Every structure is written in C-alpha cells, then in structure tokens.
Amino acid sequence: MSKTILVFAESRDGVLRRVALEALGAARRLAGKDGAVHAVLACSGGAAEEAAALLARGADVVHIADDPSLRAFAPEAYIAALGAAMAAVRPDALLLGHTSMGRELAPRVAAAFRAGHIADVTAIEASDDGGDVGFIRPLYAGKAFERRSFLPGHPWVITVRPNNLPAAEPEDAAERTGTVTALPFTVPPLYTAVRSLVRRTGGQLDLAEADVVVSGGRGVRSAAGFEPLQALASALGGAVGASRGACDAGYCDYALQIGQTGKVVTPQLYIACGISGAIQHLAGMSQSRVIVAINKDADAPIFGVADYGIVGDLFEVVPLLTSELQRVRS
Amino acid sequence: MLKIVVLLKQTFDTEEKIIVTPEGVDDRDAKFVINPYDEYALEEAIRQRELLGGQVIVVTCGPERSQEALRTALAIGADEAIRLDGSSLPDDSYSIASALAAVIEPLKPDLVLAGLFAVDSGSGSAALQVAERLGLPHASAVVKAAILSAAELDALPAAGTPLQAAGQRAERYALVERDVEGDTETVSIPLPALITAQQGLNEPRYPSLPGIMKAKRKPFRTVKASELFGGAGSAPLDSAAPRTVRTQLLPPPPRAAGKRIAGGPAEQAAALVELLRTEAKLL
Structure with a gap:
C-alpha cells in the first residue's frame, strides 16, 4: 500500500540538518514504491540548494515556505507554514526530527490535525506489503523500549531521534524527477517576540x-x-x-x-x-x-x-x- | 495575581532498575517520585506566586498511587490539587492531552507550567498538545522566567533589533530564556501561555514539616474521564479517542562483555586506537 508522506526538512543557519535527511530516508521507506514523498522547507530568503538536495535524495515535491517571519523561530509562524503544507498535501504521515524545533512543532500540529504523535523514534519496522508499521522508541531513557503503532482513521505525526535511522542517499540523477513549488501560507499575528539568540555552543556540533x-x-x-x-x-x-x-x-x-x-x-x-x-x-x-x-x-x-x-x-x-x-x- | 496550573506526572525514581515482564514494567516494589522536570515547573509556579500573589493548582493524570505525588506538591506549596483518574484513559498522548485540556479549560489559568518531558515515556508531547487545544502560545525548555507587565516589558533595554517582533499585545508577558540545543534564546510571549521547564530553571525546594501538615487541609479532588466526556453537551468522544497503541514492551538490546586494555598509558592509548580501527571499524 503506497502512502503520501510529508517531511519537515529542518535546516539550521541555512544548512539542512542531517536528521532531515534521516527523516527523508524513513519517509521514502514508509511511502512505498508508488507512494509520494513531499518535503517542506521553511526559510527566509530562498532555499534552492536545500531543495535540490532533497530532490536528489528522494523527495518528489519540495514545498518552500519563504517568509521573513521564518527567520527566527516563532513557533506559530512555523506551525502556520507546516499547517499549510498539511492542508495542501493531506499526507498519511508527517515526519520531523526529534530536535528542539521538531519537539515543539510535532505535538501542536498533531493536536491541530487530530493526529496521533509517536515521539523519539529510534527504529521503524515496516513490512513490504505496507501492513502494520511498528515504531520502536525508548522508555525510561533507554532502560526499556516499546513498539508503538498508529490506530487507523487519522494522520500520523512522527518525530525521529537524530543519529538512529539511515539518512537518504543521493539517487541516480537521471532517474530523479521532482518539482519545487512555493508554499503560500498566511502568517498569523505572532505571539512570540524573539529578543536574542546567544550561541553558547559556538556553532559547535549538537x-x-x-x-x-x-x-x-x-x-x-x-x-x-x-x-x-x-x-x-x-x-x-x-x-x-x-x-x-x-x-x-x-x-x-x-x-x-x-x-x-x-x-x-x-x-x-x-x-x-x-x-x-x-x-x-x-x-x-x-x-x-x-x-x-x-x-x-x-x-x-x-x-x-x-x-x-x-x-x-x-x-x-x-x-x-x-x-x-x-x-x-x- | 496569577492563576497558575502545573501539569505534573508521577514517575519511577530515576535510580530504579526497570524490569520488563510480559505484563509490563514491574512496579511492585518501585519508588515513585514527581517527574524531575515537573519539579522545576512546580518550583517556578510557587516562586511566581510568592512574587506576584495568586494561586497554584497542580493537575496530574494518573492512577490512584499518583495522589501521593499531588500530596507532595501540596506540601511543597501548591494550593490545590486535581487528579484526573488515568485508569479509564488509554495510554496515548492524544487522549491524555484532550482530557487534561478539558480539566484545565474551566480553570482559566494565566499560566500553565509543565516539565519539558516525563522521564518514563519521554515523549514531551502532552503538554504542548494541551497548549494547542487551549489556543495558548508556548515557550519550551525554559531555563529562566519572569512575568512582566506590558509597561515593564516595553521599558526593557532592547538588545539591538529584535530577531522577530510580535504583533499580539497583552496586559502581561512572560519573558523567558530558552535552552535551544545548548544555545540560549530570549523570547517574550503574552499571557495566558504555557511554559515547559528545562533543568536549570531553579533549585526545587523540599516539603517542610509545617507544609506537610497544611497539605492535609488543602482542596484535593479527583475527576473521572467519563465526567469530562460522558454527559450531554460535552465534547464528542472522538476528540479523546486514542491515536496510537503500544504493541510490545522490550528490554534494551544486550551488550557484549567488554575488553580491558592492559599496560601503561602509552600502550593503552595505542592499543585502543588500533582496536577502534580494526575491530570496531571506526575512525
């Protein structure tokens, strides 16, 4: 059974995060051979390179939400962009990284779209016939694990833990076709005023x-x-x-x-x-x-x-x- | 005056060994505590009340034993406790968030505080789902918080141009520092709002003896999920139907016994690099 999957392709300082490619790899697998993988990029001032990288690695359609309100992280602006993508694509599942940003967006989008949320996924068990899909995730910080599945009837929201799932690799360019499209969305009146961001990690690896x-x-x-x-x-x-x-x-x-x-x-x-x-x-x-x-x-x-x-x-x-x-x- | 709701969960003590049995995690002799992140949320609520006046209501969704966590919260300084009886609710963040939102909505809080995540299930999902259902803005992983009036916020010296200006105005604001994967972001959001607490927000206090005595006389009630969704005119049941289900509980994969590397420091260093390259296929 083929599925339509939407990936939130998180970037940081204009660079795609590796976990975005890991989510993309998982999306390709969940979509099945005939399914469709959409990715949404949130940016302020273009993301052509990131879009190309996503297309090369298995995305069929890349939606670019480009707006000054996405420059700093006001959750409601990102949720509006993601919500517009959800409404346009109507995916079976939305995948995000279980990162600082993904952890904030996923629960709110899940609640808004009456969807379930399985968080912090470290492995995905999917059979080839697209039947029952199991998501493995740690409990008690890894002292136990559970296998969790979605009940039918509603979209899925999944956050994947960085560093655990294989990242999508570039595919043969000749066989890849895909489209890049602008994602229109309405910026709501913002609640969050971002006053400053101090890089205490010195841009170091997370x-x-x-x-x-x-x-x-x-x-x-x-x-x-x-x-x-x-x-x-x-x-x-x-x-x-x-x-x-x-x-x-x-x-x-x-x-x-x-x-x-x-x-x-x-x-x-x-x-x-x-x-x-x-x-x-x-x-x-x-x-x-x-x-x-x-x-x-x-x-x-x-x-x-x-x-x-x-x-x-x-x-x-x-x-x-x-x-x-x-x-x-x- | 602030009306503050604190969402808290009773969890295994982090010292506990987790024993996986076919029936679930063995909790017969386990010690239970308030989820450590929720302790920061509770402490912050009490501090804000001490500064500004008001009321702190602790809310949990859990089995009967979780009453103990609420009693502790009352002894620490909360004014009122509500237990949502979790025994009738499915183990799914969607269901739990819908029930919690139904409990919290009539309280009309100015501020909802919760831990960043619970150390048992570790999803960090329910609180933010509650925020969405109640239409509250949120600030997540907060390490420093202050409640300011609009005038006080406007009087703050601006740290250069704001990265993102807000359009929504309110009487009061939360000015917070957030932990963003090690970086620190300063944001303001208008109240009412939901804030999740990260480690470092404060140093939680312990219950005092007079506090324990006083706790016995503080209001404490239990709400059944059926009371929230059962009656006429209440939310349709679908709004609380579970979206996910646990199909299996697994112990962590076992690790093979390790090797001790003998010798002096130089030999140990050389041997380790060699093993990492050849045996572990790293580097």
Whole structure:
C-alpha cells in the first residue's frame, strides 16, 4: 500500500540538518514504491540548494515556505507554514526530527490535525506489503523500549531521534524527477517576540547529532580539566558532553549534561572519561554503538557497559590518545 | 495575581532498575517520585506566586498511587490539587492531552507550567498538545522566567533589533530564556501561555514539616474521564479517542562483555586506537 508522506526538512543557519535527511530516508521507506514523498522547507530568503538536495535524495515535491517571519523561530509562524503544507498535501504521515524545533512543532500540529504523535523514534519496522508499521522508541531513557503503532482513521505525526535511522542517499540523477513549488501560507499575528539568540555552543556540533562524544565526569576535577577532552573531541570531529556530577560541580554548563535528565545520545563512539557510571548517566548513553571508558577506579560501573575499558588516569591517557590519533591519521 | 496550573506526572525514581515482564514494567516494589522536570515547573509556579500573589493548582493524570505525588506538591506549596483518574484513559498522548485540556479549560489559568518531558515515556508531547487545544502560545525548555507587565516589558533595554517582533499585545508577558540545543534564546510571549521547564530553571525546594501538615487541609479532588466526556453537551468522544497503541514492551538490546586494555598509558592509548580501527571499524 503506497502512502503520501510529508517531511519537515529542518535546516539550521541555512544548512539542512542531517536528521532531515534521516527523516527523508524513513519517509521514502514508509511511502512505498508508488507512494509520494513531499518535503517542506521553511526559510527566509530562498532555499534552492536545500531543495535540490532533497530532490536528489528522494523527495518528489519540495514545498518552500519563504517568509521573513521564518527567520527566527516563532513557533506559530512555523506551525502556520507546516499547517499549510498539511492542508495542501493531506499526507498519511508527517515526519520531523526529534530536535528542539521538531519537539515543539510535532505535538501542536498533531493536536491541530487530530493526529496521533509517536515521539523519539529510534527504529521503524515496516513490512513490504505496507501492513502494520511498528515504531520502536525508548522508555525510561533507554532502560526499556516499546513498539508503538498508529490506530487507523487519522494522520500520523512522527518525530525521529537524530543519529538512529539511515539518512537518504543521493539517487541516480537521471532517474530523479521532482518539482519545487512555493508554499503560500498566511502568517498569523505572532505571539512570540524573539529578543536574542546567544550561541553558547559556538556553532559547535549538537551533542545529539554528533558521531563521536567525549564525555567528562567528576574525574576531570575542574573546568580546565575539560581541555584535554575538547582536544580529543576535536581530533575525532566530535562533541564534548558531561555527567551530572561534572555539571553539579560547576566544571561545565548543564547544556552538556548527558543522562536521564539532560540529553540522550547515541553516537557511533562514546568515550567516558572520569565518569563512574551512575544508572542515570548510563540511561543517557548506553545505546551508543561503541563505548570506551577511562577511569581510575577499576570497579566503576561504567566498565559494565564499556566495549573497551582503560583503568588509568584520564589526564595521562586522553592526551596520548589524541596524539596517537593524529599520528595514525598523518 | 496569577492563576497558575502545573501539569505534573508521577514517575519511577530515576535510580530504579526497570524490569520488563510480559505484563509490563514491574512496579511492585518501585519508588515513585514527581517527574524531575515537573519539579522545576512546580518550583517556578510557587516562586511566581510568592512574587506576584495568586494561586497554584497542580493537575496530574494518573492512577490512584499518583495522589501521593499531588500530596507532595501540596506540601511543597501548591494550593490545590486535581487528579484526573488515568485508569479509564488509554495510554496515548492524544487522549491524555484532550482530557487534561478539558480539566484545565474551566480553570482559566494565566499560566500553565509543565516539565519539558516525563522521564518514563519521554515523549514531551502532552503538554504542548494541551497548549494547542487551549489556543495558548508556548515557550519550551525554559531555563529562566519572569512575568512582566506590558509597561515593564516595553521599558526593557532592547538588545539591538529584535530577531522577530510580535504583533499580539497583552496586559502581561512572560519573558523567558530558552535552552535551544545548548544555545540560549530570549523570547517574550503574552499571557495566558504555557511554559515547559528545562533543568536549570531553579533549585526545587523540599516539603517542610509545617507544609506537610497544611497539605492535609488543602482542596484535593479527583475527576473521572467519563465526567469530562460522558454527559450531554460535552465534547464528542472522538476528540479523546486514542491515536496510537503500544504493541510490545522490550528490554534494551544486550551488550557484549567488554575488553580491558592492559599496560601503561602509552600502550593503552595505542592499543585502543588500533582496536577502534580494526575491530570496531571506526575512525
């Protein structure tokens, strides 16, 4: 059974986010061979490159909502654009990334269109005949999982967790045909006044989307103690995270916290430095593909989930790791 | 004076091990707490009431045991509690949000506060669905909040040109800082509005002994879902019908036992890089 799927193709600073391509890949799969995949781009001042990238990767129609009200994030402007796309396309399902933006838009659009919402999806089980589709998602921050399905009769709204589903790859250009169309929508009187946006992450990679996360706990002992971790993360093209212990101690910002409260990450490689591995922290990272633990305490619970464990002083091991990586690369 | 509704959920203590059985998650000996994010929401509600006067009403949707979370909230400082009996509601955010919206609407709150998400189901969906149903603007993942009059907001020094000016005017506003994936965004929204609390918003207080004593005399009522949708002239049942259903509960996939890397720091570093390249096929 073929379906019509709409993807909210989120971009950040005019660049398509990888999770948008992951949602697009999932949409292509859910649509089936004869189904249609529509994507909606919200921008202020053109998005031709992003539209082309979406067409090349499997979108059949790209709707561009282009309006000054979409420059900063006033949720009601984005909801109006997304609502116009929903009304125009009448999709069976809307897919968004489970990002800061997607997490705000999905519930409101679901409620407005009398649709169900399955959030934070990490895997999709779809049979080829298009029958029952199961969405796998974590509970208790990954201490359990559930398989959830939609009941018939209403559209679906799905948010997919970054870094878990395969991204749509560019297809053979000769076989791709698609259209780009302007999406007219009425901007409502706005409630939200966006007064400022401070980039505290310095434009750094978002933790949830990073392929590599180097994380520090109480063992880093100070704010300066994070410097060798930052160097290792830079060498690996990754991001720096932290345990609650390190945040509580004031070594770093709560924005970096990984755990049951804080962020849940599933990178390809997670390197835990000086983190003992409290159950709340494990909940935030135990689904990472490969886990490395570096800790002085040989009995630390973090070693229980680590694929590779090093009992040692992080201030000795981490810089050596960084230089070894640089040596191997050159 | 502010009328503030706090949405809260009783969840497993984050220290608890989760045991998956064929009947569901084993909760026989589990310790339950107020969802940590909802504690920030409750604390903020109490602080705003202390500053501006008014009333804090805590609302939960849950089974009988969730009364305990409401009693704790009353002991911490809420004025009134309402439990929406969740036993008759399907486990689906659409149904729960429709019932919660029906409970909250007649209260006509100036401000609704909720946690960013609950640490058990982790969807972060119901509160924002409530906002949509009640036609309230929202600000999500808030780490700092102040309630200002229109005159106070206008008197604030502008930090350059606003990124987005608003067209809607009101008597009062919430001026908030939001966590946006680590960045900080400052926005104002007119009241009435819904705000979700992110970690760092405040330091939640504990219940005091006099607070616990006083809580026993505070208004507490239970609402059945059938009372919301059953009677004549109430919302049609379809508006609360579930949209999704859990078909399976699964334990997390097991992890293979790890390797300890022996030797001095230099040898360990070299061995790890080698294993990551050859065995884990990374780098």
